[in-house]
Each structure stands twice: as structure tokens, then as C-alpha cells.
Amino acid sequence: MDNFHLPSTYQNIVFFTGAGMSAESGVPTYRGRGGIWKDYRWEEYACESAFKENPELVLDFHELRRIEALKCKPHSGHFIIKDIQDKFPNSTIITQNIDGMHQRCGSHNVIELHGSLWRMRCESEGAIYEDYDRGKYSSRYCDCGNFRRPDIIWFGDMLNENIIQKANLAISACDLFISIGTSALVWPAAGYPQVAKKRGAFCIEINPEDTELSSLYDLKIRTKASLGLKNLFNTNWI
Ligand code: OAD
Numbered sequence: 001m002d003n004f005h006l007p008s009t010y011q012n013i014v015f016f017t018g019a020g021m022s023a024e025s026g027v028p029t030y031r032g033r034g035g036i037w038k039d040y041r042w043e044e045y046a047c048e049s050a051f052k053e054n055p056e057l058v059l060d061f062h063e064l065r066r067i068e069a070l071k072c073k074p075h076s077g078h079f080i081i082k083d084i085q086d087k088f089p090n091s092t093i094i095t096q097n098i099d100g101m102h103q104r105c106g107s108h109n110v111i112e113l114h115g116s117l118w119r120m121r122c123e124s125e126g127a128i129y130e131d132y133d134r135g136k137y138s139s140r141y142c143d144c145g146n147f148r149r150p151d152i153i154w155f156g157d158m159l160n161e162n163i164i165q166k167a168n169l170a171i172s173a174c175d176l177f178i179s180i181g182t183s184a185l186v187w188p189a190a191g192y193p194q195v196a197k198k199r200g201a202f203c204i205e206i207n208p209e210d211t212e213l214s215s216l217y218d219l220k221i222r223t224k225a226s227l228g229l230k231n232l233f234n235t236n237w238i
Pocket residue numbers: 017018019020021023024029030031032035046096097114153154155180181182183184185186206207208209211223224225226
């Protein structure tokens with residue numbers, strides 16, 4: 001890594017981020033040590049049938065995650081990505097994270113594959129409620145009487161077609177694909193590195209640990225997100 005210099009020719013960059021990107025901000029990951037799914041069975045907290053069975057419990061779980069997320073702040077890695085985006089407007093962030101951390105440090109072109117903790121929706125009316133954290137919505141109910149649910153992808157949910165299309169478009173146009181802090185186990189996100197590779201993009205993985213897709217990457221940086229990004233972009237490139 002010390003001798004690596006990122007060529008300046010790349011223009012269309014995709015940052016593909018997972019829970020490991022937010023870990024240094026203090027947001028827990030899903031798997032591994034301290035992972036959310038160790039303390040909470042997703043079958044009870046993160047799927048449609050759990051919501052039907054016990055909506056208050058599921059909403060409490062997500063409220064707790066909002067409270068925890070608000071205690072955290074974007075770290076230097078988030079700001080490095082934002083700076084790169086400012087210099088290379090064609091760069092896109094595709095994230096599996098629902099905490100809104102990229103947006104909080106001013107990043108744009110953020111595709112949220114798994115939705116956002118900060119949006120709610122009413123299943124029967126299709127209404128979307130934005131900026132949920134700002135206390136605009138004191139009730140958990142929509143005007144129609146149904147519970148609002150977090151506008152996120154739970155286990156067993158279909159991904160949003162528009163979002164998938166946007167992500168596919170960004171990946172099929174990218175010449176540099178940088179995966180940061182994802183175990184790459186959840187589909188279809190887990191297929192994106194392969195798509196980028198086939199498309200001919202230079203593929204970099206930043207993760208302290210090996211993942212199932214590590215062999216696919218042209219460059220593996222085995223450090224935390226912030227240090228990996230700092231090393232990568234503290235070159236002659238910017
Ligand atoms: P995971 O929790 O599965 O994986 C987190 C990854 O981040 C692991 O590979 C860690 O090695 C790595 N990691 C930990 N700390 C890091 C750090 N400081 N810097 C860089 N990497 C670090 O999270 P995701 O891959 O994002 O979906 O999980 C994908 C999806 O599975 C989530 O969006 C969620 C989950 O179940 C839903 O809830 C639908």
C-alpha cells in the first residue's frame with residue numbers, strides 16, 4: 001500500500017459502503033463483534049412479519065437506533081469521501097447504511113440501497129414522511145389510522161426498483177470502485193463488486209478483515225475506513 005499511487009485518470013468513482021464505514025463513528029455493525037444481530041434477532045425486529053406481530057416493539061427498536069445514531073458524528077473518512085465528491089462530481093456513494101451519516105457531512109449522490117432510518121411511510125396510503133428525527137411526527141400513526149413503518153428494507157422485503165436502477169447505472173459507468181466496510185453477504189449488494197469488475201473498473205476493498213469477495217479486488221487495504229481512505233487519497237492524486 002505504501003508504494004501505491006492512485007492514477008489521476010479515474011473520473012467515475014463509486015464508493016460502496018457498509019456498516020464498517022459507520023463503525024468508527026460509533027454506529028454498531030450488524031455482524032461480527034458487537035454486531036446488532038447478536039443482541040437482537042432480526043426475526044423479531046427487522047422484518048414485515050415482526051412488524052405485523054408487534055409494531056410497537058419494532059418501532060421502539062428503530063427509535064433506539066435513531067437515538068444512538070444521533071449520538072454519533074461523521075468521521076474523517078466520511079469527509080474525505082465528501083472532498084473527493086466535490087472534486088469529482090461524477091462520483092456516487094452507494095450505501096447499505098440507513099443512518100444518513102454520508103449526508104450529514106454534506107455528501108451528495110448518495111444511493112441508499114436499504115432506505116433510511118429518517119424516513120417513515122404508510123403502507124396503505126404510500127405516503128412518505130421525511131426528516132423523521134426533527135420531531136415533526138409525534139404520532140406513530142398515519143392519519144388513516146395505520147402504523148407508519150420505517151422506510152427501510154427489512155429482511156424479506158423487495159428492494160426499491162428505482163434505487164436498484166440508479167445503483168446499476170452508477171456501477172456500469174464507474175472506472176473506480178471502492179468498497180468500504182461491508183461483509184458483502186447481502187444480495188443484491190453483494191453482487192456489485194463483480195459487476196464493477198466485469199465492467200473493467202479498478203476495484204479496491206477497505207476492510208480490516210477478509211471478506212468472501214476479497215479475492216476479486218485489485219487492491220485490498222486491511223485497515224479501518226478512515227485510515228484506508230486517508231492512505232488512498234493522500235497521494236499525488238488530489
Ligand atoms: P456487516 O456488519 O455485515 O459487515 C461490516 C463489515 O465492516 C465487516 O466486514 C467488518 O470487517 C467491517 N468493518 C468493521 N469495522 C470497520 C472499520 N472501522 N472500517 C472498515 N471496515 C470495518 O455490515 P454490512 O455488510 O453493511 O441489512 O451489512 C449489510 C446489510 O446486512 C445491512 O445493510 C443490513 C444487514 O443485515 C438490512 O438490515 C436489510
